Amino acid sequence: SISTLDPGTALIVIDLQKGILTLPTAHPIADVVRHARALAAAWRRRALPVVLVNVAGGAPGRSEQVSNMRQLPADWTELADDMDVQPQDIRVTKHTWGAFTGTGLTERLRARGVTQVVLAGVATRVTLVGDGVAQADVLAATSGAVGTWTAAAPIGMK
Numbered sequence: 767s768i769s770t771l772d773p774g775t776a777l778i779v780i781d782l783q784k785g786i787l788t789l790p791t792a793h794p795i796a797d798v799v800r801h802a803r804a805l806a807a808a809w810r811r812r813a814l815p816v817v818l819v820n821v822a823g824g825a826p827g828r829s830e831q832v833s834n835m836r837q838l839p840a841d842w843t844e845l846a847d848d849m850d851v852q853p854q855d856i857r858v859t860k861h862t863w864g865a866f867t868g869t870g871l872t873e874r875l876r877a878r879g880v881t882q883v884v885l886a887g888v889a890t891r892v893t894l895v896g897d898g899v900a901q902a903d904v905l906a907a908t909s910g911a912v913g914t915w916t917a918a919a920p921i922g923m924k
Contacts, residue, residue, distance in 0.1 A: 775884060819871075821843070
């Protein structure tokens with residue numbers, strides 16, 4: 767277990783939004799949201815960055831997946847009500863699998879001196895693992911730093 771956080775550690779909570787929370791999950795979604803909220807509260811108490819990521823649609827020009835966002839409920843992209851969003855939280859809306867592609871998240875984290883991230887959320891096989899690898903690659907390529915990432919109690923989709 768982790769007992770101390772590096773001061774350069776951000777929490778990134780991925781895809782805990784109303785539309786995704788209605789999908790089947792491996793564990794009760796209310797527990798996932800409750801744990802993510804507790805993690806975010808712990809980060810905020812230490813004045814560490816909290817990033818809340820939602821997804822809105824797919825990448826432009828991609829045709830291998832058929833998806834019709836017009837058929838989704840209007841609140842599909844809204845974060846879960848129980849996430850207790852705070853004004854200082856960094857909000858990111860992604861249009862691809864990853865939160866680092868085309869969102870400016872890398873630059874925002876770098877500006878805050880972030881060298882490590884802890885990832886939490888749903889759909890771990892795709893988003894969490896992919897974002898962890900992307901974050902480490904970006905840090906190494908842009909700063910020469912070796913960044914680390916940790917998945918915190920990830921819950922995979924069924």
